[in-house]
Amino acid sequence: RLPFLMEIWSLDIEIRTMRRQVLLFMLARCLGFVLGQVSYSIPEEMAKGSVVGNIAHDLGLDLKRLKSGKARVYTGGSLEYIGLNKDRGVLLIQERIDREALCGETTPCALHFQLILENPMELFRVTVEIMDINDNTPSFTNAEKRFEISESAVVGSKFVLEKAIDSDIGQNGLQRYLLSPTDNFIEMVLQKPLDREKQDYISLLLTALDGGEPQMSGTMQIFVNVLDVNDNAPTFAKPLYRAKILENSPKSTSVTTVSASDKDIGSNGEVSYLISPSDRVLSELFKINSITGEIIVVGELDYEKSKVYEIDVEVVDSGGLSDSSKVIVDVIDINDNKPDINLISKSDFILEDSPPNTVIAMLSVNDLDSENNGEVECNIDGDIPFKMQNTMNGFYTLVTEVALDREVAFQYNITVTCSDEGVPSLSSSVTLTLQISDVNDNAPVFERSSYEAYIVENNTPGLSIFTVKARDADWNQNARVSYILEDFSINGVPVSSYVSVSADSGVIHAVRSFDYEQIKDFQFRVKAQDGGSPPLSSNVTVKIVIQDQNDNPPQVLYPVQTGGSVVAEMVPRSADVGYLVTKVVAVDVDSGQNAWLSYKLQKATDRALFEVGLQNGEIRTIRQVNDKDAVKQRLTVIVEDNGQPSRSAAVIVNVAVADSFPEVLSEFTDFTHDKEYNDNLTFYLVLALAVVSFLFITCVVVIISVKIYRWRQSRTLFHSNLPVIPYYPPRYSDTLGTGTLQHVYNYEVCRTTDSRKSDCKFGRAGSQNVLIMDPSSTGTMQRIQSEKSILDEPDSPLEVRKSKKSKHFTRIKQTEVKR
Structure with a gap:
């Protein structure tokens, strides 16, 4: 029946403890989490799965918050007797709780743990008091006790009995003793004198009773052998002894010495000391010298386990008379425990733009020592942007002190050191590794504020000109730079028609072949954009300078060289030395030294008569003209630039040495043309x-x-059998009576002064055939003088047309060129 009664009792206690008072106080929101406290009371020995309390209701929390916050119970590393059911929001018994094993005689007996929530971090302190139930029976160490008492023992003599042990406390603990029969003894105090002759042996039953419901008891049989003679009991010098000892005292250290005396003499006066065997813990820690009464340490003392020890010491003489005294030993604490650091929660990553006072981790710090030895202070090693904050007794938070910058440091190894105030001080450390997550807060930066590059004209399309480079202080995708050519027009043409930029490498390529004579330089902008969201960018101006190449030969402006008529410069025979015959005018569209021109006389009919100015191209006489000099003088002048390699052009200058125009005309009538065919005409043919x-x-x-x-x-x-349809050829009418074609074709012939370059056109329909020629045009020289120019165009065609008044006529086209 006993287990059944105990189950009913446990259920009744559980129902009554559900009517608890919940103390809930909320501290101010501090650094991203909220603190609170709640208390419960439950009886010991509750079955597994029993409900302790509805923690969600008592703290005002939603069940969804328990799940989203990953709620968990934190006990600091000790055995978890109580667990959390997130679905119901209640605390449940996970392990059977034995109050006597958990707390011993310590009252009140309570479990302290924390409820932790994340996102945001919250901490609630929970206290569960364990109430005692009457689950232990009073018991004696020995089932029997034997005494030998002299018959001369005086009334009122005391006899020390073994104490019963009851692990329960309070009302459930040991309350009283019963001794039966009580004819001679009341609580083992002699009530009346013994008479060995009447009764030499007495048997007693000692019963220990507790105050629980139902009441429990334990018994010990006492046997008394009545002796004769020894009628004085030993007595201690003091009823109470006090001693102090350090908790780290080595074995065999003396605690104190007790002293007792016996008025008897001889063997009846010899006494021995002993420690009451009722407390097994004391017997393992202390030992007394039975002769001297010295108490020494035989075990390891620990202030954190027990601060005070009460030792019951007995003194017994040879006749069995005894006395008892109490020795109170105070254990002195020493600083022998380091602070214990427990990491409750921590973050491995944090964004670099997180605001100051962002919570990184929560720690629980505990020191088992007392007073100054247990006072702990936590600090961060090194100069890093973090700080520790004491949120409540024994709990700390690690927070950011200032805004972080991943570009300064991408990772922190945070070492937290907690030291007590003992002498010497003891400390413990824990190291946390925190990664700083990148935020796209840096735009790409070009290595230069502007770029200038050079490229030689006539380059190959696709040629790499140079490279722009931008760097981004961010990381990964936020630091991936792409290069973009901004929209821009150069002389009305998009810049993309001139250059292109590689998006990945920033290499700028020429899209076309550049011509220095068309464009000498141009500018555009390149944008560097990172891969962040949103992306950041920066611009830079790029200037491309086209360098000249000697790709253009000199061009002769005067005298004009054509394949038509012959132009001759006239020099009178009376010309003096240095007479200016003419001037060769040439230009070069290149620049720099590529456009520096020099003039040289390559060939001449009489080289001793003329010279050409090296720099100005002036043709002058170098001696006096005489009658022997030929009328027709032909000079070949070379115009050469200063490029590498140099380019040149040749011009033929016809000079007539004569005093009158008819003389010149007769000499130049048969002037032959030695010009070569035009290459283009050959190709077309x-x-x-x-x-x-x-x-x-x-x-x-x-x-x-x-x-x-x-x-x-x-x-x-x-x-075939089909009828044959005869075929008749078409008939042509001959309207002109020629008997051939019914249409008339016109022929147009155009000739120039150089018959080898004449063009002929055929095939235009008309009413009659026309053939017009002007044979007199060949060999004709024309000289036209004006104030501004002397011109001769050998290639001017003679267009021959039929007119009403004459069969033939010649029209000469002339063009003036400034000299």
């Missing part, structure tokens, strides 16, 4: 020949195909 040949072959193939087709048709009709 070859192309025309190829086209005509192709058309001719095509026509022949078509005609043959048509003939074969008609022949096969006629053969088919001939062999």
Whole structure:
């Protein structure tokens, strides 16, 4: 029946403890989490799964908050007797709680733990008081006790009995003793004198009773052997002894010495000391010398386990008379425990733009020592942007002190050191590693504020010009730089038609081949953009300078060289030395030294008569003209630039040495032209020949195909039974009576002064055939003088047309060129 009664008792206690008072106080929100406290009272020995209390209701928390906050019970590393059911929001018994094993005689007996929530971090302190139930029976160490008492013992003599042990406390603990029969003894105090002759042996039953419901008891049999003679009991010098000892005292250290005396003499006066065996813990820690009464240490003392020890000492003489005294030993604390650091919660990563006072970790620090030895202070090693804050007794938070910057430090190893105030001080450390997550807070920065690059003209399209480079102080994707060519127009043309930029490398390529004579430099902007969200960017100006290349030969402006008429400069025979005949005018579209021109006389009919100015191109006489000098003088002048390699152009200057125009005309009538055919005309003639040949072959193939087709048709009709339809060729009318073609074709012939470059045009339909020629144009020299220019255009064509008044006429086109 006993287990059943105990179960009913446990259930009744559980129902009554549900009517508890919940003390809930909320501290001010501190550094990102909230603190609170709640208390419960439960009986010991509750079954597993029993409900302690509805923690969610008592703290005003939603069940969803328990799940989202990953609620958990933190006990600091000790055995978790109580657990949390997140679905119901209640605290449950996880392990059977034995109050006597947990707390011993310490009252009140309570479990202290914390409820931890995350996102945001919150901490609630929970206290569960364990109430005692009457689950232990009073018991004696020995089942029997034997005494030998002299018959001469005086009334009132005391006999020390072994104490009963009851692990329960309070009302459930040991309350009283019963001794039966009580004819001679009341609580083992002699009530009346013994008479060995009447009764030499007495048997007693000592019963220990507690005050629980139901009441429990334990018994010990006492046997008394009545002796004769020894009628004085030993007595202690003091009823109470006090001693102090350090908790780290080595074994065999003397605690104190007790002293007792016996008025008897001889063997009846000999006494021995002993420690009451009722407390097994004391017997393992202390030992008394039975002869001298010295108490020494035989075990390891620990202030944190027990601060005070009460030792019951007995003194017994040889006759069995005894006395008792109490020795109170105060254990002195020493600083022998380091602060115990427990990491409750921590963050491994934090954004670099997190505000100051962001919680990084929560720690629980405990020192088992007392007074100054247990006072703890925590600090952070090194100069880093973090600080410790004491949120409540024994709990600390690690927070950021200032805004962080990943570009300064991407990782911190935070060492927290907690030291007590003992002498010497003891300390413990814990190291946390915190990664700083990158935020896109840095725009790409170019290595230069502007760029200037050079490229030689006539470059190959796609040529790499140079590279722009930008760096981003951020990390990973936020530091990935892409290069973009900004929209811009150069002379109305998009810049993308000139250059391109590689998005990954920043290499700028030329899209086209540049011509220095068309564009000498241009500017554009390149944007560097990172891969963050949103992206950051910066711009830089790039200037491309085109460098000149000697790719243009000099161009002769005067005298104009054509393939038509002959132009001659006239020098009178009376000309003096240094007479200016003419001036060769040339230009070079290149720049710099590529455009520096020099003039040289390459060939001349009489080299001793003329010279050319090296720098100005002036043709002058270098001696006096005489009658022997030929009228016709032909000079070849070379114009050369200063490039590497140099380019040149040649010009032929015809000079007439004469005093009158008719003389010059007669000499230059038969002037032959030695000019070469134009290369372009040769190309066109070859192309025309190829086209005509192709058309001719095509026509022949078509005609043959048509003939074969008609022949096969006629053969088919001939062999078939179908009627044959005769074929009649078309009739052509001869309106002009020539008997050939019914249309008239006109022919137009155009000739220039150089018959080898004449052009002929055929095929324009008209009413009659026209053939117009001007043979007199060949060999004709024309000289036209004006205030500004002397001109001769050999290539000017003579256009021949038929007029109403004459069959032939000549029209000469002339063009003036400034000298």
